[in-house]
Amino acid sequence: MMYGYWGKILRVNLSTGEIKTEEFGEDFVKKWLGTRGFGIHYLLKEMDPKADPLSKENKMIFSTGALTGTTAPTGGRYMVITKSPLTGYIAIANSGGFFGAELKMAGWDAIIVEGKSDKPVYLRIEDDKVELKDASHVWGKRVGETEKILTEEFGDKHVQIASIGPAGENLVRFAAVMNNGHRAAGRGGVGAVMGSKKLKAIVVRGHKRVEVIDRSKFISVVREKTEILKNDAVAGKGLPSFGTAVLVNIINQNGLYPTMNFRYGQFKYAEEQSGEAMAKKYLKRNKPCYACPIGCGRVNDTETVGETEGPEYESLWALGANLGINDLASIIEANHLCDDYGLDTISTGGTLATAMELYDRGLLTQEDLGDAPPFRWGNTEVIHYYISKLAKREGFGEVLAEGGYRLAEKYGCVDCFMGVKKQELPAYDPRGAEGHGLGYATDNRGGDHIKAYLISPEILGYPYKMDPHDISDDKVKMLILFQDLTAVIDAAGLCVFTTFGLGADDYRDLLNAAFGFNMSTEEWLKIGEKIWNAERLFNLKAGLNPLEEDTLPKRLTDEPMPEGPNKGHVVRLKEMLPRYYALRGWNEDGTIPGEKLKELGLEEYI
Amino acid sequence: MAIVKFFATLRDITGKREIEIKNVKNVGELLHRLYEIFGDEFKNEVEGRNMILVNGRNILDMDGYKTEINDEDIVSVFPPAGGG
């Protein structure tokens, strides 16, 4: 008997309609832990990394983590791993809510989706009973309505649904997979891959209890860690009170709140769209994910949309300051639209910001737009109008649906695009946190903050404060540690926000208690390192050219920050990158040497 | 005269978004002054962990509580916070 997992994977071939069960043992867990680990194993083993991401050759793995479905704090997460149509490299999108835990409780640890269906289908899972069903009646429907219809059809309000909206169906390159209405496996266009397979949704209901090896021991470890989180000033107080949007004022005061496509590092109207302002004006209550003692999720109520969830910090920024927009109610509405159409908010905002920059420079003109609203900084009409247009690929939305990079390229200004590996950057200007900039440049999934959040040490002071402009080896090592540790937390099925209270040893305790293993923190971190390297290996096989693509937009490396506390600073990426490669044990050209792959047990994937 | 800005929970405790403070040499002195004005609730919130910026720069990257405060400086005081 296995603990933590069932040792069962569901393989669904949409081309043939075949549904199979496959099994795995404890060795597989010790090797890959879960989510990203399981996902990269299957992608490296079973698909050509050069395959077209929207073709039937691409595979999609929906995977739970080691502690998903247990009572471990925040143990409810799942990830979607596939090849990204936005970056052409690995996509590893993580989501909370309740879907992941339900999947595990239905007796499944992961689902491998392969092939392509001719007509819209959805996957219905009720414990051991699994079937593909017609989805023509929900094709074209937004996320909220899709969830409503499929829940009614199932006849059980406890059912959990991961689905795509019109954006995924229309292959928008940054479409998300959504669950619980507003929780997103957001980044990298995983929703477009699902759309290309004509898989509208996965609907799941489970009635099983996830077992751990020693229930009473596990409960006591869970209690201990939950107490730490509850008593922590950030996890127990800051996040529940203000949500992640508490960062608006912090990042703005620190002078790295990207404003108008990263032209500036401070936004004049930040205060009006801060977590404090949101709590005062629109907040009804907070809403935690499965087994979460933190509860950063926001339920807001505005006149135009009524009750909705979010926006969290990144979305608030992407659809606000990055476009020069200050009206909080409009931003909340835009966020709601993104969720309902099934769009990644960061890339949506980043793409619109690129359009504004192009318009401002006269490269994109009103002639190109026809009657549609002009892309002027601060024009709130833009967000609502173009979000629906791009989700439906109508009018100029057809161009926007390709993402910021392809838009900038089309209008002859690649430097107008603020992203890495064709993915739009999140809400921190790295000219005010240089280690975080190295994180952007080296992230396996492109412009991204959550796979190694160096804002923690550089700005917030966790686990201890590091100078944001220190670029010594200590900083580079910290980034590597964050990348590896985050891979462990992801693979464990936990939320990265637990890191504000918990350290690497706490995750070790939880994992060991669930499985009855006696592994050291170093051994768990080694799995994180293996995952990071395996994902990198996938990217290299897909054609990554490290020296050209482990990079940042010129604005961040060559144009000094014009004002504020970081005035005069750029990201000294060239000084950090070679040391990063060396400290990772990689070659000077950013490839991974054979000995390193061997050390990590990755020879069989070369 | 320096301007001191409060954020997050500190706004509810002080009932203010910002105040002006005169005659303090450094951040340590400023905190003592703030403890006197706003009492234990304020003190408990920031004494252990906090984030204090002088003109947008974290005091931990400068001289800690000995970081000097000059006229017209802007001091931002946050309780411990995080997100992402």
Ligand code: SF4
């Ligand atoms: S901290 Fe927030 S995102 Fe993380 S599990 Fe809890 S509610 Fe969900």
